[in-house]
Amino acid sequence: MEPIVTLDDVHLTLGGFEALRGVNLGFGEGKSTIIMGPSGCGKSTLLKVAAGLMPPDSGRVRFRGKDVFQMSERALLDMRKHSGFVFQDGALWENKSLFENLALPLQVHFADVPAVERSRRVVRALERAGLEDSASERPAALSGGEKKIASFVRALMTEPEVLFMDEPTLSIDHAMTERLHQIIRDLKARGRTIIAVTHDAQLTSTLADSLVVMDAGQVIASGDFDEVKRSRNPRVRAILSEVLKDIASYDTDLLQLLDGDPEPGAP
Amino acid sequence: MVAAVGRWANGKARDTAYALGFFLLVIKEVVLFVRRRQVAFRVLVLQILFTGVEALGVVSLIALSIGAVIIVEGGTVLPRFGQTSLLHSILIVVITRELGPILTAFIIIARSGTAIATELGNMVVSHEVEAYISVGINPISYLVVPRVLGVTISVMALTIYFNFFGLVGSFLVAQLIQPVPFLEYFSTLLRTLQLRDIVSTVLKSFVFGVITSVVATFHGFKVGTSVTEIPRAAIKAVGQGFVLCFLADAVITLVYYL
Numbered sequence: 001m002e003p004i005v006t007l008d009d010v011h012l013t014l015g016g017f018e019a020l021r022g023v024n025l026g027f028g029e030g031k032s033t034i035i036m037g038p039s040g041c042g043k044s045t046l047l048k049v050a051a052g053l054m055p056p057d058s059g060r061v062r063f064r065g066k067d068v069f070q071m072s073e074r075a076l077l078d079m080r081k082h083s084g085f086v087f088q089d090g091a092l093w094e095n096k097s098l099f100e101n102l103a104l105p106l107q108v109h110f111a112d113v114p115a116v117e118r119s120r121r122v123v124r125a126l127e128r129a130g131l132e133d134s135a136s137e138r139p140a141a142l143s144g145g146e147k148k149i150a151s152f153v154r155a156l157m158t159e160p161e162v163l164f165m166d167e168p169t170l171s172i173d174h175a176m177t178e179r180l181h182q183i184i185r186d187l188k189a190r191g192r193t194i195i196a197v198t199h200d201a202q203l204t205s206t207l208a209d210s211l212v213v214m215d216a217g218q219v220i221a222s223g224d225f226d227e228v229k230r231s232r233n234p235r236v237r238a239i240l241s242e243v244l245k246d247i248a249s250y251d252t253d254l255l256q257l258l259d260g261d262p263e264p265g266a267p
Numbered sequence: 268m269v270a271a272v273g274r275w276a277n278g279k280a281r282d283t284a285y286a287l288g289f290f291l292l293v294i295k296e297v298v299l300f301v302r303r304r305q306v307a308f309r310v311l312v313l314q315i316l317f318t319g320v321e322a323l324g325v326v327s328l329i330a331l332s333i334g335a336v337i338i339v340e341g342g343t344v345l346p347r348f349g350q351t352s353l354l355h356s357i358l359i360v361v362i363t364r365e366l367g368p369i370l371t372a373f374i375i376i377a378r379s380g381t382a383i384a385t386e387l388g389n390m391v392v393s394h395e396v397e398a399y400i401s402v403g404i405n406p407i408s409y410l411v412v413p414r415v416l417g418v419t420i421s422v423m424a425l426t427i428y429f430n431f432f433g434l435v436g437s438f439l440v441a442q443l444i445q446p447v448p449f450l451e452y453f454s455t456l457l458r459t460l461q462l463r464d465i466v467s468t469v470l471k472s473f474v475f476g477v478i479t480s481v482v483a484t485f486h487g488f489k490v491g492t493s494v495t496e497i498p499r500a501a502i503k504a505v506g507q508g509f510v511l512c513f514l515a516d517a518v519i520t521l522v523y524y525l
Contacts, residue, residue, distance in 0.1 A: 015491070053397050080403030087401075091394035095386075105402040154402075 002065060004029040004162060004193050005050050010059035012049060019045040020056065021217040029161075032194040032207045034225070036243050037214030043197040044088065044166050046214065050195060051085050051164040052076075063162075081109040084155030088166040090147035092139035098150055099135040102126065105157040121157070129153045130179075145176035152183065163187060165196040169203060181206065199243050213239055289485050293415055296408045300416070307413045314417025318379040319424055326374055330429040333370065334436025337361055342444055355459045362433040363460070363468045369516055371426045372475035375418060376508040380483040383414055384504035387487025388497035396488075411484045418483075419476030426472035463523070471519055475512050482508045 003026030012020040019042045027033050027050070035043050048054040049061060052068035061068045063079050071079065092101050102125055106118045126132045129149050139147055148168070155163060168184070169177045181203055188194060188207055198204060204211075211228040213221040213236050221228050221236045231237065300307070341354045387410060390396050396406050438452050486500040486507070 048397070051401065053400050077403045080401065083401075085398070085401035087394050087398060089394060091398040093395050093398065094389075094393070104404070108403050154398075158402075 003027050004064060005195065006060075006062040006065075007046075007050060008060040008062070010046075010049060010056045010061065012045060012054070012056045014045065018217050020049065023049075023059070023217075023219055025050075025212065025219060025222060027162075027193060027195050028210070029193055030191045031209040032188055033196070033210040033212060034204045034208040035195070035197045035212045035214060036199065036204075036240065038239060038242055041214045042217040043214055047164050047166055047195065047197050048085075051083060052079065053085065077109075081158050082160050083162040083164065084158065084160035086148075086152050086155045086163070086165040086168050088170060090139070090144075090151040092142075092147055092150055092154070094139050097136050097138060098131060098142065099126070101139070101150060102154050102157055105154060109158050125153050125157060145172040148172050149176065149179065152180065156187075160192070162193040162195065165194065165198070167197055167199070169198065169200045215239055286485060289488070290481055292407050293411055293481060293484075296405070296412045297415060300408065300412050303408055307409045310409065310413035311417050314414050315421055317382070318375060318418050319421030322374060322378055322421070322425060323428065325378075326371060326425050326429050327432050329370060329374065330367075330432035331436035331439070333366055334358070334362065334433035334438075335440040337433075338437035338440045338444075342441075355456050358434065358437055359456060359459045359464060362437075363430045363464045364471075364520075365516075367430040367433060368422075368426045368468055368471035368475055369512060371422055371429045371472065372479055372512045373509065375422050375425070375476075376479050376483075376505055376512070379418055379421075380479050380504045380508050381501045383418075383480070383483040384487040384501045385497055387484060388490035388500045389494075391488060391490045392492065392494050392497065406488075411488075414484055415477065415480040418480035419473060422476030422479060423469065423472040426468055430468060467519070467523055470523075471516060474515050474519065478511045478515060479508050482511060 005027040007023050007025045010020050010023040011018070023046060025046075035046060037043050045054065049056050052061060052063065055069050063071075063083070066075060066079075068076070068079065092098075093104070096104070099122055102122045103118060106113070106121060110118060123132065123135070126135050129152075131146060131150060131153070134142060134146065139150070142150065148171075152165075152168065165184075169180055172180070177200075184194065184203065185206060194207065196203070196207070208225040210223060211221070211225045212219055213228060213231075215235060220239075221231050221233060228236070229240065337358055338354070341357050342351075345351050345354055345357075387396075390410070396410070399406050399409060434453070434456055438447075438449065441447060441452065483504040486504040490496045490500050
C-alpha cells in the first residue's frame with residue numbers, strides 16, 4: 001500500500017543552517033510513526049514539512065500521491081480537513097476564546113453545517129476534554145496542560161485521518177499526560193495515521209509501529225519499530241540512549257523502556 | 268568592499284522582490300475576498316472599529332487644532348499683503364488637499380500600524396500563523412486582507428472627518444476674531460472647494476491607507492522566530508510607512524496639480 005504521506009529527497013535550509021538534508025520517508029496509512037533524535041536535529045521541521053506547513057527548498061512532499069505544494073486551492077483545503085497538527089507550544093489563537101479556537105476549523109470545513117450544530121460539536125468536544133468550564137476563557141487564562149489538551153482537541157475537530165503531533169506530552173503533569181495517552185491510544189485504535197515527534201518512552205512503546213531516528217538534519221534509521229529499536233548502528237543506539245537518558249542508562253533499560261516496561265532498571 | 272556592496276545590493280533586491288510579491292498576493296486576495304467562504308468578515312469589522320472608530324477622539328482634537336492654527340496664521344499674515352480674501356482658499360487647499368490625508372495617515376501609522384505589526388509578529392513567533400495554515404485558513408486572506416481593507420476604509424473615512432473638523436476648528440477661532448454665522452462661514456468655504464480637491468483627498472487617503480496597512484502587515488509577517496524581532500518590525504512599519512506616504516504624497520501632488 002502506498003504511504004499516505006511521502007517525502008522525496010527533501011532539503012531545507014533555515015537561517016543558513018541545513019535543517020533537513022535529503023530526507024526520504026514514507027508514512028503508512030493507519031500506522032503510527034515516532035520520530036526521535038537529539039534537540040535541534042530537525043524533527044519539528046521535518047514534521048512541519050511533512051504536514052505541508054513549511055515548503056522545502058527542494059524535494060517533494062506528497063499527500064496521497066499529490067504534491068502538497070503544487071496542489072490546487074481546493075485540494076489543499078481538502079488535505080487540511082483530513083489532517084490535524086498539534087503544536088509543541090499549543091499555538092492556540094490568543095485573541096479568541098477557547099470555544100472560538102475549536103469552532104474555527106468547523107467554520108472553515110463545515111460551513112454548510114448549521115451554526116447550532118457546529119456549536120453543539122464544540123461543546124461536546126469541550127466536555128470530553130474536561131474543558132467545558134473554560135469555554136469562554138482566552139488561552140492566556142489556561143494552564144500549560146489545558147492549552148496542550150485544547151490544541152489537541154482543536155486538531156481533532158475535523159476528525160482528521162492523519163494527525164501530526166510535535167511533543168504532545170512535553171511539559172505537562174502526569175494526570176494530563178495520562179489523559180493524552182488515552183486519547184492517542186483511542187485514535188490509534190480507530191485506525192488514524194499518527195506521526196509524532198516525542199521523547200516520551202511510554203507513549204512510544206504503546207503507539208509506535210514505525211520509528212524514525214534523526215541526526216543533524218538526516219534520517220539515520222527508519223522502519224519497523226522493533227527493528228530500529230534493536231538497531232546495531234552505534235549512532236542510532238547512542239541517540240536513542242541520549243534522547244531517553246534521564247530514564248535509561250543501559251541497553252537493556254532502553255529496550256525495556258521502548259518495550260513499555262514502566263520501571264526500567266528493575267530486576 | 269565590492270563584495271560587501273554586492274551582497275548588500277543583492278539583499279536589497281531580494282527584499283524588494285519579496286515585498287512586491289507580498290503586495291501582489293495581497294491584491295489577489297483582496298479581489299477574492301468577497302468570493303471566499305472564509306470567516307474573515309468579523310476581523311474586518313473589528314479592524315474598522317479599532318482603526319476608525321477608536322481613533323475619532325485623537326483625530327478630532329488634532330484636526331480642530333490644525334484648523335485653528337491655520338486660521339490664526341493666515342489671519343495674521345495675509346492682511347499684510349492685502350490678501351485676506353485668500354484665507355478660505357488656503358484653508359481648503361491646506362486641509363483637504365494636504366494636511367487632512369497626510370496627518371490622518373500619520374495618526375493611523377502611529378496607532379494601528381505599530382499595533383498590526385506587533386500583533387502579527389507575535390502570532391508568527393507563537394506559531395499561531397502556522398496554526399491557521401494547519402486548519403486550512405490562508406493567512407493572507409484571513410489576517411492581512413481584513414486589516415488592509417479595514418485600515419484603508421478607516422483612513423478614507425477619518426480623512427473626511429479630519430477635513431470637516433479642521434474646518435470646524437478654523438470656524439471656532441474665527442468666531443473669536445470676527446464672528447460669522449456658521450452657515451455663512453461654511454457656504455463660503457464650500458464655494459471655494461473644487462471637485463479636484465475632493466478627488467485629491469479621496470485618492471491620497473486611499474493610497475495612504477493601502478501603504479500603511481500593507482507595510483504594517485508585511486513587517487509583522489517578516490518576523491522570524493524571536494520576540495526581539497517584534498519591536499524592530501514595529502519601528503520599521505512606522506518608519507517605512509511615513510517615508511512611503513510622503514513619497515506617494517509628493518508624486519500624487521506633482522502628477523495631479525502640475
